[in-house]
Amino acid sequence: MQTVDILKTLIGFPTVSADPNDDLIAYCADLLREAGAHVTVIRDPVQPKANLYATIGPLDRAGVLLSGHTDVVPVTGQNWSVPPFVLTESEGKVYGRGTADMKGFVACALSAALRAAKMDLKTPLHLALSYDEEIGCVGVRSLIDLLAAAPFRPMFCIVGEPTEMRVATGHKGKTACRVRCSGREGHSALAPTALNAIHLACDMIAAIRAIQSEISRTSLPDDDYDIPYSTVHVGRISGGVALNIVPNTAEFLFEIRNLPADDPQIILDRLKEAAQDVLKPLHQSFPEADIQIETTGSYPPLATGRDTEVVSFVTSLTGGNATIKVAFGTEGGLFSTQLDIPTVVCGPGSMAQGHRPDEFVSRAQLAKCDRMMDALLNRLVAGIQG
Template sequence: MQTIDLLRDLIAFPTVSADPNLDLIQYCETLLRDVGAQVELIKDPSGQKANLYATIGPLDRPGVLLSGHTDVVPVVGQDWTVPPFEMTERDGLLLGRGCADMKGFVASAMAAALRAATLDLKTPLHLALSYDEEIGCVGVRSLIDMLAAAPIRPRFCIVGEPTSMQVATGHKGKTAARLVATGREGHSALAPSVLNAIHMACDIISFIRDLQEKLAAAGARDPAYDVPYTTLHVGMIEGGTALNIVPNRSEFLFEIRNLIEDDPQQLLAHIRDHAASYVQGLRKNFPQADISIDVTNTYPPLNTDPDSDVVQFVQGLSGHDATLKVAFGTEGGLFSSRLDVPTVVCGPGSMAQGHKPDEYVSVAQLAACDAMMDALLQRLVVGL
């Protein structure tokens, strides 16, 4: 099957992260098994989502892994001019949810795997398709657990997030956390006599903002990133039930996106220490005062040496000599840190088109990815 035909089929599966991806995974499984690939599914506890890991070629040596996620972000509330779960071709562009992020790469990788099955590979091709990447690289972890226990791991990994086919060697890590502030409720006419949990939350947010300013002014820097320092961000806040009730509970969600030089656990400890000191000052008058901070998700940064073998290898395949670092996170940091598999990010399209209405990848970008896959297959036939 051609890449565009595969992409059309993949877009038709509405694999929003909140929904199952099993139909798409089973579609890919059938295609791969029909050509003789060794395929393993790793399902989630519900049985409605799964990772897929496939190998084409010899099983007794490490190969090159192509990794892509199958989930997409929602389309609700977005003003699409085309059906989001039907691929539309228009003026050299292929439109549909996931075309850029990142079913375009998955389609190209699947097409390469089907072609690989007709060749005598000296080095195997591995394919990893995961779920729930969009909510924090959640699903791939069970696949990585499987590979961690395997006797042979891939030699190289290419994560196909959209980079306009440039070779990306790094991205920041991410730690997401929830802070819950507990105060004491009361009538708003007597507000000074009780403890407003929203005010407590905002006081900690002010501390987080000050910490961000210090990192921006004097923290570690990496000019390869659009934002060259570690960032802290509060994204959601809740609290209160009525205007005339002083709220006894408030919570907010925040994240840390860290450079490799900064330890997010140290930053969290700094916030926790400040919160503990702040609460201690309140408990003389309000013994129920409390602040808790729980990490909800974390994944590590990717920081591959630009002079490493994997970078030179993928540069040779893609025809691009330059490297970059990307603002968004990927599963690459997990493959690199958990499995010690040298990893880069390289795929068709741009994240500037991702997560938007009328998301697209150009036909030219998809063709460039197919050309990289052809070059990869030629190398696997000869052997690495």
């Protein structure tokens, strides 16, 4: 089955992170089982969602893992000129939500698996398809647990996020947090006698901005990244019920995207100190004043050395020599840090097209990925010493 045919089916499943991915996983599982793959489906205990792990070839040794996520970001509020969940081709481009991020790679991996099933592999091919990556690499955790208990772990991992088929050796980590501020309500005509929780939130946001400014000025940069330093970003704020009421609660969400060399806990500790500095002069008059910082999710950075075996292996498949680092995060940091699987990121398309209306991947990029897969299969047939 051709890659674009598989991709057409994958795009037809509207697997926005808030929605189920069961039907897509069932399609992939059936496709692989019919080809003779050993397939394990790991279901979420609460939601109609699942991960899939499949092996083609011998089960008594380590192989090469192709990893991708099945969820996509919403299309709500975006002005698409084509149906987002129907594959549309025009002038060498394939349009649809997820074509670049990252069902294009998933389609290439599935097509390769079907070809591999007809070959005599000495080294196995593994596929890992996960859910809820877009909301913080959430779903892949149960798949990580499965591999942690397995008798054989993959020797290498290729995460197929869009890199225009360049080999990426690193990405930043992410820590997502919620800040809840508590003050005292009151009539706005008597505002100075109350404690405005939105003002507390603004004081904390000012502290975040000050820390970000300091990081950008003083930290050791990594110029392989578009933004060569760790970042702290506030993405959402809420509070208040009416203009004439001083709000007693407010909250905002922020994230830390850290270079591998930077510890996000140090930034969190500084923000907790800043919270105490804000509250200290208020407690005598407003003992209920409070600022709570809660971590809601995180994943580690990826930091694979350029001179490692996985890099030379994957660059030999792509034909490229240079490596890059990417701004966005992946499950690769989890495979690397929690399972000690050497990992790189390499896939078709560009993240410049991801999360946007009229998302697309070019036919040329898919063909380039298919060629990488063919080179990989040839290596698996010959056998890889690991």
